[in-house]
Amino acid sequence: MAKSAAKKSLQAEAVAADFAWPEERIQVANTPWLRAPWAQFLAMRQANRLPHGLLITGARGLGVMSLARQIIAYSLCRSPITAPGAEGACQVCPACRLRLAGTHPDIQQLLQSGSASSVTVDDIRALIDAFSFTRYGALRVALIEQAERMNRNAANSLLKLLEEPPEGSLFLLTTERADLLPATIRSRVQRLVVTMPSRAVMVRWLCDTQGFSEADAQMLWFMGEEQRISGELPAWDWLAVTQAWVALNAGHSGVLATVKCWQAVSRDTLARWLLRLWVDVMRVQSGLASEAPSHLAPLISQLSRQHTRVHWLKCHPILLEFLQTASHPLNDELSLERLALDLTDQSLPARLA
Ligand SMILES: [Zn+2]
Structure with a gap:
């Protein structure tokens, strides 16, 4: 019993000590796709209809957590700025x-950090414990990042809190996929949706607010969400990796030379990149324009011409399997050799049939 109590209080500490309030790389005010859900929150708040549970859904890399933190900051601030278009926390009151x-006692966070990937019932119990203490201000907030990480017991435990929320509480959940949350949870929360912006909007934003050149912004957009999250250009040589594939297909370089080049990149990164190229190759094969930035598009055209559509279609399951095994402790060289052989083998269609 004593042991379990000690364990509990340790968990409560872990929840409380888990927060650092970061500088926001993504500012809600100058991020077009965050404005609508932010306005929706403000409208609820101004009408005094803020629910106890809010669920923000949106793809990674779009600033869902920045929006969540802005909502928390505004909700806890004692004299928030309410001028239309400039709404936000004052940043100077005692609560701010x-x-x-990072020491506001009314903020509880279950953040997604590295290895601690799932949210357990103990995490939620620690949260419940924290909600039983006296509040500092008028509102206590719990932020659960990627709430789909909750296992069934954790979700059931949270559901009880949502069904009978303590007075002055706000449960803020984020998720990439709302459909992965139990329907019972979904029915207890209001949803704020962050929609994927168009390419033009995203590229403009990357240039204007993140300081990228047009070419680099186009590249980040093409690489997809994994890359946009970091807000940094890849440190690996994507051009060399792509050229190696072209050379392999053309017979200009052998399997071993290709493997040597591809070995410079982690298998997971390589798999995602080859799949991204594959998607664009299929676009070109279907007569659509490449989505790749101008300095990459010629290589996509070359790839597209190097094989028939049938051959390219057969490459997809090979690339998917390579991605699925990317984290397995396989021998790097052998696994890349097999990939290079499978992608070029002329008898491929027959073998797979
Ligand atoms: Zn304030």
């Missing part, structure tokens, strides 16, 4: 100062 220092 505590929050910025």
